[in-house]
Amino acid sequence: MATKVLMEALSPTMEEGRLVKWLKHEGDPIKSGDVLAEVETDKAVMELVARGEGVLRKQLANEGDSSAVGTLLGVIAAPNEDISALVNSAGPTPVPSDNTPQPLGKAADPGDVIAKAKEFEGVTSIPAAAVQSQGEASTPPQEQERRGHQRIDTSAHHADGNGAATPSGRPRSSPLARRLASERGVDLNALRGSGPGGRIVKRDIEQAPVAAAVATAPRTARVGDYQDIPLTQMRKTIAKRLGESIGPIPTFYLTVEFDLTRMAELREAMIAQGAEYKVSFNDIIIKATATALAQHPEVNAHWTGDAIRQFNRVHIGMAVAVEEGLITPVIFDANEKGLSDIAAEARELAGRARERRLKPEEYTGSTFSVSNLGMFGIDQFTAIINPPEAGILAIGAVEEKPVVVDGDLVIRKRLRVTMSCDHRVIDGATGAKFLQTLRRLIENPLMLVF
């Protein structure tokens, strides 16, 4: 019976191979196991081995040709056997060469190649490693484990990782390896196991290249109003180390002083139009904060423990002192609301908060918070982050101060703002850039209508 010589997947990632050299020639007698040719894979030059006996009747690929995996390279058969159907029907496609007919179809992996070859009933030239890995994969795992300790099968250690899938296609892996892989964001499918039958074990995870992890990690899912940013190794380390340093939330503080000259002008101009246009500094600051947050989703974020959740909408929590303590009613979509709306809503929410008549949905769901103690004459303070939010602004009192402008000492309305940042989410520069944007908006409030 005729035996087909196929281009085999001699490495797990091999899709095509280059026939370097035929070691047997047409007419040579062939025994099973004879090395027929040398094949260059994407990794090394490997031997292509005959699995059938007879005579090498036909060479279908030339030295130097590259062929897709699964391509028919030759035929081994009895000297007088009719092989014309085989040669004509299952023609290969050497990639650069044109001396061969239609393709057999590219096989995905050695298992497929073997399965296809078996359909033909003729024994194929199967590389030893592939045969072994196939054999290992088809051995019931219980059978492997039942072997007594007296019979340790070390041959399994040589099994090719590509043959290490369970019948369901899942790569074999130890429970510990699966746990570690999920903790580190390593894709098991990208690994070759070094354990018996290609089982992925702890050491394989430990040696997994960072690239493998990175390649699979940043799969950002947009779920409606936010997206979770998977944690990079650096982000995880920052979270862990800084968390050890300061409490559960490693907080740092950025303090800025804004010039409110223009904001005060704006406010006076609005008030001059009538009582219905009266807005507070706080209302304008909320509007400016929301507008800045919309431009800095990296600050408009929550720490979820295993991801950073960046919000596409801006909901500002507004700390309100009440008799028993404080509560933070939320101005939803504050970046999209007009100043008058914000002013009205803030007043209304604060009023009901003091009467303890807020509904739960009115004080939950904020993406970022603002706390203002300016009315108490506090010129500067730090606020405590309201987890899982990543930041909060502490607004001090608007004060007239002497400042130097263009070389002259002048009196200006100034406002001190301190931002508390969760360092697991916000780095110093990130927070500083956000505050730059906020400064531009607060010092040029006309930008808010832009």
Next chain:
Amino acid sequence: MTVMTYRDALNQALREELTRDESVFLMGEEVAEYNGAYKVSRGLLEEFGPKRIVDTPITELGFAGVGVGAAMAGLRPIIEFMTWNFALLALDQVVNAAAKMLYMSNGQYKMPMVFRGPNGAALQLSAQHSQAWESWLAHIPGLKVVAPGTPADAKGLLKAAIRDDNPVVVLEGEMLYNTKGEVDENPDIVIPLGKAELKREGDHCSIITSGKMVLVALQAADQLAKQGVNVDVVDLRTIRPMDVEAIATSVAKTNRAVVVEEGWEICGIGAQVVDYIQRECFDDLDAPVVRVHQADVPMPYAKNLEKLAKPDAAKTIAAVKRVMYLED
């Protein structure tokens, strides 16, 4: 601390408890006039007299039953079996009487008694006299089972067994009686039942074992250390109740386990240990747990075959390498 043999450690435990509590007595074949078949009771007849150290006829079922009756009447009998192989004849008293008395009398009768004697194989005693019975005995609710592997554990566990109000099975070893180790002579030192001991520390693999196999595991650990493999040796000491926490703590650390037992594979103690591991440590395991045990045959008499059938250090080393995915 004094260096003494396992035999003398047991003797000291018996002497101390006989002295401490007048209701304690020792009964069995050849325990008195002959000082015990393995001389564990040497000198006790002289010291405590024939009412406390009692020779019996060769009637295991009979004297085990006398022990059960004595315990019901308020004494604290220690029943010595010349070997646990002979105790098969007495199992009805051990299993149906001693183990169930407290339960079936609705708590009226405690069973403060000890069944003790050598367990498992010695050398060329052939199929009927080389058997390890721990899985049979540990199977029974109502019994506690200890298997000390060192002189110190032998003394401390036997004392705890005598003081316990439940029937306690003490599995000794003919091959252990002459082994030596440091023993605290303080008569107040008792080793609590149900507590394992980490006999050796290492990060690479856990060997979980008990009784005679502790020495085998330590021997394997020594040889493995020379090859750079450091193992935890968890000595269960008490087989029932088993110290699951000690097992889980070790396996969670090393991610790999080998269970070494003297008996046969099927339904052996190792099967129970593996079950605890799969339940408690599933996500910690990097390899299937491997068991080392006696070959699944009646113990051969021929010296070479007996050696092949017994679990030993070489098999333990091979098992450790297997769970560590190391080439042999």
